[in-house]
Amino acid sequence: MSNHALAINKGQPRRGSCLRRWLLISLALFSAAALAGCDPGQPAASGAGSTTSPAQSPADTSTTSGAGTTAGTGTCVTSAAKGSCGPYRYPAISDGQNPDATIGQNVWNPIPGWSQTLNATSPGNWHATANMPDGNTAVVSYPDTGQEIAWVNGAPPPLSSYTAIYSSFSEKMNETSRTDAEAAYDIWLNNWNNEVMIQVDFSALRPRCSAASTATFGGSGGVPVQTWNLCTYGSEIIWQLDDRNERSGSVNILAMLTWLVRHRYLPQRSGLTDLSYGFEICSTGGRPETFTVSRLTFTAR
Numbered sequence: 001m002s003n004h005a006l007a008i009n010k011g012q013p014r015r016g017s018c019l020r021r022w023l024l025i026s027l028a029l030f031s032a033a034a035l036a037g038c039d040p041g042q043p044a045a046s047g048a049g050s051t052t053s054p055a056q057s058p059a060d061t062s063t064t065s066g067a068g069t070t071a072g073t074g075t076c077v078t079s080a081a082k083g084s085c086g087p088y089r090y091p092a093i094s095d096g097q098n099p100d101a102t103i104g105q106n107v108w109n110p111i112p113g114w115s116q117t118l119n120a121t122s123p124g125n126w127h128a129t130a131n132m133p134d135g136n137t138a139v140v141s142y143p144d145t146g147q148e149i150a151w152v153n154g155a156p157p158p159l160s161s162y163t164a165i166y167s168s169f170s171e172k173m174n175e176t177s178r179t180d181a182e183a184a185y186d187i188w189l190n191n192w193n194n195e196v197m198i199q200v201d202f203s204a205l206r207p208r209c210s211a212a213s214t215a216t217f218g219g220s221g222g223v224p225v226q227t228w229n230l231c232t233y234g235s236e237i238i239w240q241l242d243d244r245n246e247r248s249g250s251v252n253i254l255a256m257l258t259w260l261v262r263h264r265y266l267p268q269r270s271g272l273t274d275l276s277y278g279f280e281i282c283s284t285g286g287r288p289e290t291f292t293v294s295r296l297t298f299t300a301r
Helices: 251-263
Strands: 025-030 076-078 084-087 102-103 115-122 126-133 143-149 165-172 179-189 195-201 213-217 226-233 236-241 248-252 272-283 289-299
Touching: 076 084, 084 115, 084 248, 102 115, 126 272, 165 179, 165 226, 165 251, 165 272, 179 251, 195 226, 195 248, 213 251, 248 251
Parallel strands: 195 236
Antiparallel strands: 025 289, 076 115, 084 102, 102 143, 115 126, 126 289, 143 272, 165 248, 165 289, 179 195, 179 272, 213 226, 226 236
16 A cells, blocks of 8 residues: 555545545546635525524435445435535555545535535536525535545645646536536645635626736646636635636646745645535525536546
């Protein structure tokens, strides 16, 4: 077993959940909280109830897949706020790695009137049907595929120890004119102390943030050359595609993180803690809406 095989979760609240890596780890997940536009301080009024009253979770109807489940062998369903599916086993995760890819509901900011149900067969084939109050501008949930990074010598592996981290995705939000949501990667570094989001698809109500800088990435690993805007929202760092949406594509995660280190947005010896991909959901206009991931890959070496 490689020295990357031990995962350490230090207990930090998170929106995602684990990438272990050694040599080439290619997580082929086929079949399919940056708050720019979602103000975390302004939940919508819910009509009959106060927004300050305790939010009530739907009944827990979770059915988790269990440790080491082989992807595609069954369907996991959960409506619990903290419900999750997995961990899943993939033949493409080699060299003694433990099966740690999971899919989470991650309703981390429940408000009165929320509901969400996750249906999953693998980390690259799942959907969440959410019903969030109309007009709400706070992120309520981040249903996602997530992987924590195995620590090395008691710390997150440094970015400098990687030669590549690529990912590709396909998703569909089925948005309406009242949807406030976005599809994005949520990346944590330095033992949950630094957060970077890569936002790729925005609903009509999601405003773009004001760019502090721009950069171009791509041209290797099958990633197209694209221009990205860099924004900050408090301590959160945000990459956004330049004035367009992309529901199917690929990104060079390592290049984007290395740029941030080089330009001092991240500490010089930053280490990778967690990789996730999913949807930040604020509002579905008060009606059910299905958010689908039909393809997701992570390749690290």
